[in-house]
Amino acid sequence: MKSVIIHEDAEKELCHAVEYYEDKVTGLGLDFENEVRKALISIQENPKLYTETKHGVRRHLLQRFPYFIYYDEFDDYIWIIAFAHTSKKPFYWKKRAH
16 A cells, blocks of 8 residues: 655645634534544555546545545555645645546
8 A cells, every 4th residue: 555645735734724623613623633634545556446637646635524635646655645624725735636
């Protein structure tokens, strides 16, 4: 299985989202983090399963939360580009893609 590398800005997005949900309801941030963890495992196990965007990267929509995980697959690893809210400015993360 390929390793997962998370872009520094994507890591910040994830932390902010966890904090946001935790501030809303105690435990909700942990729920979000757990769903992201499960999604990352799914991406690792079958990276070609999820929709390819017009920008040549793939995206996985979380089940319970309105977030996409944008990623790209390389020979040796999977590059996580963004944890993007579905209603945020689209494709703001394009400059992060390799």
